[in-house]
Amino acid sequence: MNALPPKIEQDFVALRKASRMLRQLDTGAKNALLLALAERIDREHQAILDANGIDLENLDASTTPAFRDRLVLNEKRIGAMVESLRQVAALPDPVGEVVESRTLANGLKLRRVRSPLGVILLIFESRPNVILEAFSLAFKSGNAIALRGGSESRTTAEVIYRLMRETLKERGLDENLFYGINDYDRAIVGALLKRNDLIDVVVPRGGERLIQFVQANAHMPIIKNDRGLCHAYVDDEADLETAMQVVKNAKTQRPGVCNALETLLVHEKVAPAFLPRLYEACSSVGLEWRCDRESLAILDGRPGIKAATSEDFDTEHLDLVLNCRVVKCLEDAIEHIEHHGSKHSETILTRNEKKARLFQSEVDAAAVYWNASSRFTDGFEFGLGGELGISTQKLHVRGPVGLRELTSTRWIIDGEGQVRS
């Protein structure tokens, strides 16, 4: 389990070598590559769709519709991939940006300069459109990336990797600037996670089990894309119409994503008025409720209303299921989020600015909203031009992982012979 197959070892050595060249590559050359790649993907989209058809045919009959949907590509999804490549080309290059500069009393000139991380390993599951989004962000931020996808999408991935290699070659660049791992033996992931000599950062993008495995086994830093167990707190000073629109949007507009709402917390004073109103507003989409004792007392008897189990408040349903709890005050809401939240996106609905600021300061999440839907936590929406994921960790970066977030800073120091006394 611990040794890497020699072929993979060699490929990583080549990737690492190419990453040194990539650090130097100027912005124009990087953008030209991304635009050429967009054009080629667009032109050869039928080859991708054909390959995707083979992967879909090979799927187990037992596969869930949600899993199948993540694997499917169509003209619209390929169009979005092409558009995303063009958007990343249009964004500013973070590499070389001077973040801070100062001159010391002895004349030493210090600059803190944005620099690539080096070699990134992305482990993802099934969704083949992740490949180009991840490659384009890594490439533009000066990082060489190794991609390890799920075996279900292997045929689709192979075609995309081929188009990437062809474009790099056509632009006179090293084909080893990325590495699409096409060996799907599970033991390889475990072996890779020990190789901090080859890999600078690992990004697991998938289910909880994958993330826990990586966390327990990686010898290199992780950029974690964990689950989103997001809350909305409706305060007794909330505008109930606004609260209703926001909560409905956060829960039902696209329930399967990480920035969707999972748990509603309502102040006891407004719960009797608010909950039946929200229930009515969501009745058409077939929302299922998991209620605590107090909210159950208000909504009981209606279709779709159930008592919550002790696990519900710790479950990311990713479905049309809403946990609901009545709280006595703002502090209780914050306390609940502290214990059950996943540090992703949290929302307060209130007209009282002081309460909003307290919530935004005390709640320790990547994004904390006042009177808006948590569905906005997203690299495109925040203007970062896509994302390698949404980080819920506390070190390095929190929230959407865009270009800048794939860099760190180095100190560049110019002297005239200064020595320390």
Place this chain on the structure above:
Amino acid sequence: MNALPPKIEQDFVALRKASRMLRQLDTGAKNALLLALAERIDREHQAILDANGIDLENLDASTTPAFRDRLVLNEKRIGAMVESLRQVAALPDPVGEVVESRTLANGLKLRRVRSPLGVILLIFESRPNVILEAFSLAFKSGNAIALRGGSESRTTAEVIYRLMRETLKERGLDENLFYGINDYDRAIVGALLKRNDLIDVVVPRGGERLIQFVQANAHMPIIKNDRGLCHAYVDDEADLETAMQVVKNAKTQRPGVCNALETLLVHEKVAPAFLPRLYEACSSVGLEWRCDRESLAILDGRPGIKAATSEDFDTEHLDLVLNCRVVKCLEDAIEHIEHHGSKHSETILTRNEKKARLFQSEVDAAAVYWNASSRFTDGFEFGLGGELGISTQKLHVRGPVGLRELTSTRWIIDGEGQVRS
């Protein structure tokens, strides 16, 4: 080995709870605590010295002088601790700093705000003056810190912890804002490294074995203070007098620290002129040389000149020992550093700016110097007001870890009912 003793578990829960309060504490209250602590340490320095005397008496006779020196406190060292507390009080508070702000087309107002990391575990060895430096930086940046020192300094540490608790109490603050772990059972470290529910970040500060153990076992992110295997490259276009002063300073001014020079790389054109000159300049301090074949041919026969073994170029001597290698060109020097460096501090000596910029861009280290001694890589020197260590990792922060480097950013979003369509 895996379960934490209940007392330690309880103390961490209290620390975690206190960390929430600390996030809110205003700058004035934080500075007042640090100044009061400086005063108390100053006033009660004799109690610290007495305790330190007991620890020194209890030392094994087999202890090395270097180890003993790290443990020793005296009036001068305590004075430096007091001064450092005052300096941290005088630095700007990073918490709440707005790093970036933007308003989206839909009116959503985004701010990216500096926020504490939460609970930090510092594992350090012997040096008791680390306690106050680490606490002051963590506290001012809004982080609760758990300190786990070596058992050799237990008596000294206990007195310092008591003075810290007394000062917190006097200022009306929670005594649980830090946690001095006084159980020295080794199994505890292994158990703590699994508890990412209690600890947000671990900082190992000590020898290579400690760092490797933490890296292989931690389930939470690490801020790594690794070894410094630093190089200086003397180019064929270097000013040899400047090069001689800088190399001598970097190697001999304080050889036992991580930003001291370990390996000298010299261009073959200047090696015959430069090496004998440097040898002469360093002869008074008793420098021992470990030479490759080419440099040996130049210096052979002189006292202190030895042939390098294959391990020397990968060894952080931390002593008056200099590895020396003659290279054919700048690229060979960069290649050598790529393979043997520890990504800490690297220096080029040349009058040619183009070569300097190439070196600074290609060499992937936390600090890259042109014509200056690597001995400047240090939180105080860089104006960060002390440091929790020098990070040689590539994620989050590279180089000295000061106040800002102990924070991350969160997104704070103000809306007026915006929903996603």
